[in-house]
Amino acid sequence: MLSRTASDLYWLSRYFERAENTARMLDVVWNLSLIRFAVDTQAEIAAPLAITGTGDHYGSRYGKVTIQNVLFFFTLDADSPASIYSCLRQARASAHAVRGKITAEMWESVNSTWLELKDIRQMGLQAYGETAFFEWVKNRSHLFRGATYGTLMRSDTFRFLRLGTFIERADNTARILDVKHREGQQESNTTLDYYRWHALLRSVGAYEAFREMFSETINAERVAELLILRPEVPRSLLSCLQMLCELLPSIEGNAGLESKRLAAVQLARLQYGDMNHIVDIGLHDYLTDFLRRVNELADTIQSEYLELV
Amino acid sequence: MRSLKLPAVSGFDEMIAPGGGARPHYTSYHDWLLRQDRGLLQRKRKEAELQFHRVGITFNVYGEDSGTERLIPFDTLPRVIPASEWDLLERGAIQRVNALNLFLHDIYHDQNIIRDGRIPAEQIFGNSQYQPCMQDVDLHNQVYSHISGVDLIRDGEGDWYVLEDNLRTPSGVSYMIENRRMMMRLFPELFAEQTVAPVEHYPTLLLETLQQSASYSHPTVVLLTPGQFNSAYFEHAFLAQQMGIELVEGADLFVKDGFVYMRTTAGPQRVDVIYRRIDDDFLDPLAFRSDSMLGVPGLLSVYRQGNVVLANAVGTGVGDDKSIYPYVPDMIRFYLDEEPILNNVPTWQCRKPDDLKEVLERLPELVVKEVHGAGGYGMLVGPAASQAEVELFRDRLLADPENYIAQPTLSLSTCPIFVEEGIAPRHIDLRPFVLSGNETRVVPGGLTRVAMKSGSLVVNSSQGGGTKDTWVLEGGEET
Incomplete structure (x- = not known):
C-alpha cells in the first residue's frame, strides 16, 4: 500500500476516534456541571483542558473557564484544533483523499457526518441539545466503524484504519483516567468521588462491565484496574495494546521492526502488570510513563510506515 | 395522439419531430x-x-x-x-x-x-x-x-x-x-x-487498454492524479477504485536506476504503466516546468528508455490542437x-490571410476559439456577444491571428x-x-x-x- 494512503487511513480513524472520545469526555463534564454539589465543580469543567493539554490555547481565546465556553471550544469551534468539528473535518479530508480505497458505504458515512455537522453548527449546540449532540457523535462513530467492519476487505486498508483507532484510544483512555485520578486526589469528598468515577465509567461505556466484574462500591483503584489491566473491556489499555500487537505483524512486508518491538514490550508490561505495583508507583506516574511510551510508538509507526522518505 | 408541449425551438430536437410527436x-x-x-x-x-x-x-x-x-x-x-x-x-x-x-x-x-x-x-x-x-x-x-x-x-x-x-x-x-x-x-x-x-463495464475495458499499453504481461498500473484539489479528482479516485489500481500523486513516485517506483508501506514497488491525469508540462520538473510540484523528477528519461508507459503518451496535444x-x-x-x-465543422484558419479577412467581415455571426484553449475559456460566440466583446476579439485577432480559428455558429x-x-x-x-x-x-x-x-x-x-x-x-x- 502507498505510504500516503496508509497515512490518510491511519489519521482518518485517529481523528474519528478522537472526536468520539471528546464527546464521551464532554458528556461527563456536562452532566457533572448540572449536578450542583456543595462544592465548586470548576475543576471538573476545566478537566478537558487538562486532559488535552489545550489550557493555554483556550486561555488566550476565552480567558475565563465557563461551561458554555469549554463546550463550544471542544465541539463546534472551527478555530480550535481540539474541537469535534476540527477532528471530523480532518477525518473527512483524509477520507476524501482515500475514497477510492474505502468502500462507498464508509465514505458516505464520513461524508454525511460532515454535512450534518455543518448543519448542526449553523443551528448551535444549545439549540441541538448538548446530550443529543454527544450521542450523535458517538452514533456517527459507531456507524463508521460498523460500515468498516461490515463492508471493508480485510487487507492493509483495514489494518491501518484499526491501527489509528487503537493508538488514539490508548492515548485517550490513559488521559481521561489520569485527570480524573488527579482530581480525586486534590480533595476528598466521598459523594463527589463516587459521582466522578461513576461518570468516568459511563463516559467510556464501562459502567455495566464494572458492575458485572466487581461487587464492591465504585472506587478509584478498581476503576483504574478495569481501564488499565482488564482484557474484557474494549477501551482498556491492555485491550488497545493487544489489538496493536495483533495488527502490526499482519501488515504486509517486513517494515516496522521497531514499532512491533515497542508494542510488544508495552503489551508485556500490561499483561504481567499488577495493580498493587501500579499503586506503589503512583497512578499518575504510571500513566505519564504509559503516555510517553504510546506516543513513542505512534512516532515510530509514523516514521516506519507512513512517511514519504 | 398526445404529444409533449415544449417551448418553441428552432433547429433539431432529439426527442420531438418537427411536426410534433416523438421521434x-x-x-x-x-x-x-x-x-x-x-x-x-x-x-x-x-x-x-x-x-x-x-x-x-x-x-x-x-x-x-x-x-x-x-x-x-x-x-x-x-x-x-x-x-x-x-x-x-x-x-x-x-x-x-x-x-x-x-x-x-x-x-x-x-x-x-x-x-x-x-x-x-x-x-x-x-x-x-x-x-x-x-x-x-x-x-x-x-x-x-x-x-x-x-x-x-x-x-x-x-x-x-x-x-x-x-x-x-x-x-x-x-x-x-x-x-x-x-x-x-x-x-x-x-x-x-x-x-x-x-x-458500466468501461473501467474493465480501460484497465485492459492500460495493460495492453505495455509490451509485457501483468504490468503494474497506477493512476497519477494532481491531487484532491484538482477539478476532476472525483473521477480519478473513482476510476482507480473501479480498476483496483493505486491512485498516486507525484510525491508517491520516484525514479531510481532507470525505473519508476512507488513508496509503499512494504518498501518501493516498481510501476510499469502510469495512467496520468496530469498535463505534459507538469509531468517531470527536470524535463518540463521546473516549478511543477505535481510530477516526478526523472520520469521522462525513464519513459524515453521504454521502462515505463505513460497513457496518454507525451506530446499527443499536437493532435487535438x-x-x-x-x-x-x-x-x-x-x-x-x-x-x-x-x-468536421467548416473552419477558418485565421493564420491564412484570406480566411482572416472573411472572419473579420463576418465576426458577429461566428464562433472564434483560441487554438490551444479548452474548457470553454477564451472563446467568442458572435451572435450571443455584445458589440464591445466582438470588437475586443477583433483587436485580438488582428494582433495575433495565428492564435485563433473561427467556425460558423x-x-x-x-x-x-x-x-x-x-x-x-x-x-x-x-x-x-x-x-x-x-x-x-x-x-x-x-x-x-x-x-x-x-x-x-x-x-x-x-x-x-x-x-x-x-x-x-x-x-x-x-x-
Missing part, C-alpha cells in the same frame, strides 16, 4: 413521460441531488476558494440514440482516433504527412504542444492516445459533426457511469421496458485511404430537460470515449453535456453546464 426511438420514453405527473420528476430530481451529495460526486471549481465542491447539474431525462445511428458514430470515432494515432506516430518518426505536403511543417513544429523529445521514441502498438474523447454535435439539420478531439486527458467518463447508475436507481421500470446498451483539427479529414484519407465517416441540437417551469429544450453535445489498445473500442454511449440556460450553447461543466444519461437503444430505429 420513433423516443416513442416509448415519451409516452411514459406523458403518463407521469410533474411531482414525480420533481421528487426524482431531489432524490438524485441528495444522492449525488451524499456520495460526494462533485467537482472543484477553479477560481473559487480551494476545495469548493459543486454538483454538476444532472438532468433526469435521458438522451436517446438509436443503435443504427450509434453504429455510424462508433465507426466514425474509431476511424478518427486510429488516424490521429497514426498521425502522432508519423510526426514523431518519418513525418511523411509533411513531406507529402498535406500539412505545413510550421503547423507541427511551431505548435507549442509538439514535443521534440518524443522524436524516434517507439511506443508499444504505436498507440499515443490510449484514451480519447471525441466531441460530437448535431446542427439544425440533424447532421453530426466532430467539434473537437481530446487526446490529452479527456475527463467526464465517471459521470457517464454514475449517471447511468442514478437513472437505474430512479427509474428501474424504464430499463425493464427497453434495451439500453450497458456502459484546434490548429491541427482542420487537417484531420485529410489524415484519414492519407493514413487509412478511407473517406471520413464523420464531418452551429445551432447545436436540443433535448428536453426538466426545469423549474416544466420541460424545456436545451442545447446538448456528446462525448464518446474511445479506447486504443490491441484494438480500438468505444463503450456504447458517452457523456451528454447540457447547456442549462435557455438558448445557451456553452455546455462545459466549468461554465455551469450539466449532464444527462445517454442511451444507445437497441431496436429503437429511426424510420
Whole structure:
C-alpha cells in the first residue's frame, strides 16, 4: 500500500476516534456541571483542558473557564484544533483523499457526518441539545466503524484504519483516567468521588462491565484496574495494546521492526502488570510513563510506515 | 395522439419531430413521460441531488476558494440514440482516433504527412504542444492516445459533426457511469421496458487498454492524479477504485536506476504503466516546468528508455490542437485511404490571410476559439456577444491571428430537460470515449453535456453546464 494512503487511513480513524472520545469526555463534564454539589465543580469543567493539554490555547481565546465556553471550544469551534468539528473535518479530508480505497458505504458515512455537522453548527449546540449532540457523535462513530467492519476487505486498508483507532484510544483512555485520578486526589469528598468515577465509567461505556466484574462500591483503584489491566473491556489499555500487537505483524512486508518491538514490550508490561505495583508507583506516574511510551510508538509507526522518505 | 408541449425551438430536437410527436426511438420514453405527473420528476430530481451529495460526486471549481465542491447539474431525462445511428458514430470515432494515432506516430518518426505536403511543417513544429523529445521514441502498438474523447454535435439539420478531439486527458467518463447508475436507481421500470446498451463495464475495458499499453504481461498500473484539489479528482479516485489500481500523486513516485517506483508501506514497488491525469508540462520538473510540484523528477528519461508507459503518451496535444483539427479529414484519407465517416465543422484558419479577412467581415455571426484553449475559456460566440466583446476579439485577432480559428455558429441540437417551469429544450453535445489498445473500442454511449440556460450553447461543466444519461437503444430505429 502507498505510504500516503496508509497515512490518510491511519489519521482518518485517529481523528474519528478522537472526536468520539471528546464527546464521551464532554458528556461527563456536562452532566457533572448540572449536578450542583456543595462544592465548586470548576475543576471538573476545566478537566478537558487538562486532559488535552489545550489550557493555554483556550486561555488566550476565552480567558475565563465557563461551561458554555469549554463546550463550544471542544465541539463546534472551527478555530480550535481540539474541537469535534476540527477532528471530523480532518477525518473527512483524509477520507476524501482515500475514497477510492474505502468502500462507498464508509465514505458516505464520513461524508454525511460532515454535512450534518455543518448543519448542526449553523443551528448551535444549545439549540441541538448538548446530550443529543454527544450521542450523535458517538452514533456517527459507531456507524463508521460498523460500515468498516461490515463492508471493508480485510487487507492493509483495514489494518491501518484499526491501527489509528487503537493508538488514539490508548492515548485517550490513559488521559481521561489520569485527570480524573488527579482530581480525586486534590480533595476528598466521598459523594463527589463516587459521582466522578461513576461518570468516568459511563463516559467510556464501562459502567455495566464494572458492575458485572466487581461487587464492591465504585472506587478509584478498581476503576483504574478495569481501564488499565482488564482484557474484557474494549477501551482498556491492555485491550488497545493487544489489538496493536495483533495488527502490526499482519501488515504486509517486513517494515516496522521497531514499532512491533515497542508494542510488544508495552503489551508485556500490561499483561504481567499488577495493580498493587501500579499503586506503589503512583497512578499518575504510571500513566505519564504509559503516555510517553504510546506516543513513542505512534512516532515510530509514523516514521516506519507512513512517511514519504 | 398526445404529444409533449415544449417551448418553441428552432433547429433539431432529439426527442420531438418537427411536426410534433416523438421521434420513433423516443416513442416509448415519451409516452411514459406523458403518463407521469410533474411531482414525480420533481421528487426524482431531489432524490438524485441528495444522492449525488451524499456520495460526494462533485467537482472543484477553479477560481473559487480551494476545495469548493459543486454538483454538476444532472438532468433526469435521458438522451436517446438509436443503435443504427450509434453504429455510424462508433465507426466514425474509431476511424478518427486510429488516424490521429497514426498521425502522432508519423510526426514523431518519418513525418511523411509533411513531406507529402498535406500539412505545413510550421503547423507541427511551431505548435507549442509538439514535443521534440518524443522524436524516434517507439511506443508499444504505436498507440499515443490510449484514451480519447471525441466531441460530437448535431446542427439544425440533424447532421453530426466532430467539434473537437481530446487526446490529452479527456475527463467526464465517471459521470457517464454514475449517471447511468442514478437513472437505474430512479427509474428501474424504464430499463425493464427497453434495451439500453450497458456502459458500466468501461473501467474493465480501460484497465485492459492500460495493460495492453505495455509490451509485457501483468504490468503494474497506477493512476497519477494532481491531487484532491484538482477539478476532476472525483473521477480519478473513482476510476482507480473501479480498476483496483493505486491512485498516486507525484510525491508517491520516484525514479531510481532507470525505473519508476512507488513508496509503499512494504518498501518501493516498481510501476510499469502510469495512467496520468496530469498535463505534459507538469509531468517531470527536470524535463518540463521546473516549478511543477505535481510530477516526478526523472520520469521522462525513464519513459524515453521504454521502462515505463505513460497513457496518454507525451506530446499527443499536437493532435487535438484546434490548429491541427482542420487537417484531420485529410489524415484519414492519407493514413487509412478511407473517406471520413464523420464531418468536421467548416473552419477558418485565421493564420491564412484570406480566411482572416472573411472572419473579420463576418465576426458577429461566428464562433472564434483560441487554438490551444479548452474548457470553454477564451472563446467568442458572435451572435450571443455584445458589440464591445466582438470588437475586443477583433483587436485580438488582428494582433495575433495565428492564435485563433473561427467556425460558423452551429445551432447545436436540443433535448428536453426538466426545469423549474416544466420541460424545456436545451442545447446538448456528446462525448464518446474511445479506447486504443490491441484494438480500438468505444463503450456504447458517452457523456451528454447540457447547456442549462435557455438558448445557451456553452455546455462545459466549468461554465455551469450539466449532464444527462445517454442511451444507445437497441431496436429503437429511426424510420
